[in-house]
Amino acid sequence: MTKSFSHKLDHGGYGSVYRGNMRNGREIAVKMLKGIEGDGEQFMNEVASISRTSHVSIVTLVGYCLQGSKRALLYEYMPNGSLERYTFGSNSTEGEDSLSWDKLFDIVKGIARGLEYLHAGCNTRIVHFDIKPHNILLDQDFCPKISDFGLAKLCRQKESRISIARARGTIGYIAPEVFSRNYGPVGSKADVYSYCMLVLEMVGARKKIDGSTDDNSSKYFPQWLDENLDQFCGLTTSEISSSDTTEVLRNALF
Known part of the structure; x- marks a missing residue:
């Protein structure tokens, strides 16, 4: 999906964002969170909040992943950055x-x-x-x-x-x-x-x-x-x- 995380788009205290493609060819941005502590409140906040939205001025959450201590959020790809x-x-x-x-x-x-x-x-x-x-x-x-x-x-x-x-x-x-x-x-x-x-x-x-x-x-x-x-x-x-x-x-x- 991310070609072994070869194309980094951004990074910060939260983790890093990589460019990727879904099987149907759709471009996405994969946000890999780091330093998740406790019950991962920040991760759950983001999933709970954005999953309730549907608006042209709100980025679309495509999916998310929880595997052990790993947390990832999949967003629509925004070609012009921030x-x-x-x-x-x-x-x-x-x-x-x-x-x-x-x-x-x-x-x-x-x-x-x-x-x-x-x-x-x-x-x-x-x-x-x-x-x-x-x-x-x-x-x-x-x-x-x-x-x-x-x-x-x-x-x-x-x-x-x-x-x-x-x-x-x-x-x-x-x-x-x-x-x-x-x-x-x-x-x-x-x-x-x-x-x-x-x-x-x-x-x-x-x-x-x-x-x-x-x-x-x-x-x-x-x-x-x-x-x-x-x-x-x-x-x-x-x-x-x-x-x-x-x-x-x-x-x-x-």
Whole structure:
């Protein structure tokens, strides 16, 4: 299926993702999880969450495998990789793998539709808790699909609060209430906060503002935005050619 795991697509703390083919020729991405402890809560979370979904903006789970300590998830193959590759904060060369502002705007709208479906379109509400460019995959037409439901929580539609034992997500995208209850109860709005950080990451051009700062990408993004708001607004308003996109960005920022 994976030709002895010869074609690695991605890797991280969760494990590695390999390209493969099913017997009928369908291309898939095989996510091999590592470091599974206890009852494999993260693995079961991902299977339970994504198996309840069916939406154009949610990646499709083709199947999964449990064999001894091995855990694998089989997803539809997304030829254009993750959105992280196309954001200004990535390590790509200037101009390489760039997308037009109109295409980025379409991606932003697609992600929003996916989140709306997770929060209100499913019989069971799903809060993702890890919305970020790396977890947004792009198909052959650059249509976005939300992926990686390992940290997701399920709750009834009528429940507005979610109980979590500890903070979850990625620094820079985590909503304040997730790591400190002083900011209020945790709910689906945590994903909305992460989504806003993702959008600002897409148009923020952190690399362009201060490419000489080695630790620039590791800064907490809300803090970075507050420190560089004037530069940020100057770059976005001068570089975006679409009047519709400019208006949306101004509304989002102010």
